[in-house]
Amino acid sequence: MAELTYTSYIQTDALLSLQQTQSPETMDRAAVLSEHFFIVAHQSCELWLKQVIADLSLAKELLSAPFDQPAALETGTELLVRARELMRVLHEQVVALERLPLRHFAEFRPYLGTASGAQSMQFRVLGRLIGDGERDGELYGAFTRCAAAYGYDVAAICRLGVDGGALYRVAEALLDVGIGYWRWKVTHLGLVSKMIGSQGGTGGTSGEDFLARRVTVPFPELRRLRGALHDQELARTSA
Numbered sequence: 670m671a672e673l674t675y676t677s678y679i680q681t682d683a684l685l686s687l688q689q690t691q692s693p694e695t696m697d698r699a700a701v702l703s704e705h706f707f708i709v710a711h712q713s714c715e716l717w718l719k720q721v722i723a724d725l726s727l728a729k730e731l732l733s734a735p736f737d738q739p740a741a742l743e744t745g746t747e748l749l750v751r752a753r754e755l756m757r758v759l760h761e762q763v764v765a766l767e768r769l770p771l772r773h774f775a776e777f778r779p780y781l782g783t784a785s786g787a788q789s790m791q792f793r794v795l796g797r798l799i800g801d802g803e804r805d806g807e808l809y810g811a812f813t814r815c816a817a818a819y820g821y822d823v824a825a826i827c828r829l830g831v832d833g834g835a836l837y838r839v840a841e842a843l844l845d846v847g848i849g850y851w852r853w854k855v856t857h858l859g860l861v862s863k864m865i866g867s868q869g870g871t872g873g874t875s876g877e878d879f880l881a882r883r884v885t886v887p888f889p890e891l892r893r894l895r896g897a898l899h900d901q902e903l904a905r906t907s908a
């Protein structure tokens with residue numbers, strides 16, 4: 670068997686052959702390079718999404734593990750904290766794309782046809798895990814069941830704060846993942862606004878308006894319960 674090398678392990682040859690620009694060869698070289706940059710940013714997002722989805726899916730499973738396995742809860746928390754960090758990395762990909770010159774984008778955009786980020790299957794899977802401002806997703810469902818197995822509801826965990834131990838850390842990490850997801854959407858909306866203004870998207874939506882309606886902060890119940898703590902604390906201290 671051939672000895673493993675960096676190139677064969679990371680599969681760099683396959684990886685680096687995947688950036689297939691659509692611009693015609695006659696196009697300005699700098700514009701073609703910008704299309705390459707556009708593809709790299711999207712591919713990087715998809716790669717990190719793969720990791721985030723795997724981390725969050727395993728975290729969800731571990732939250733559902735029998736409650737006499739505290740290590741499962743700790744590993745679940747570790748995965749949530751990692752996913753939170755990866756949401757930041759995903760966000761940075763979009764920030765980098767702000768350096769795409771508008772004239773280049775306008776030049777290669779016609780060659781994108783109807784291809785659109787809205788067709789990203791992985792982004793939909795992530796959306797089902799995290800939920801949105803109206804509906805809690807699969808992760809929150811797993812968390813409430815986990816809390817119940819330990820004899821708590823989420824309100825009690827919020828009230829306990831750091832005394833809630835691992836369950837409190839899970840609640841905090843979930844919220845941070847949600848804020849990271851929301852931040853990605855805000856920055857993406859800013860990028861879209863900067864790049865296409867009020868023009869429609871390649872995916873057939875109205876673009877900016879469509880996306881703005883979808884920018885909501887996830888984990889509505891958890892945020893409501895945490896918010897209620899202010900009133901309770903105020904009532905306690907003024908009693």
Ligand code: HEM
Nearest residue numbers: 710714785786787789792861864870871872873874876883
């Ligand atoms: C110049 C850069 C970008 C522009 C102009 C842009 C534009 C748009 C537009 C207009 C939409 C709405 C759907 C449509 O009609 O096409 C959309 C959705 C989307 N884009 Fe982008 N995008 C850019 C970069 C990115 C990047 C780097 C990613 C990373 C994967 C991405 C992922 C997505 C996703 C996941 C959606 C669906 C969002 C949702 O359903 O809330 N986009 N984009």
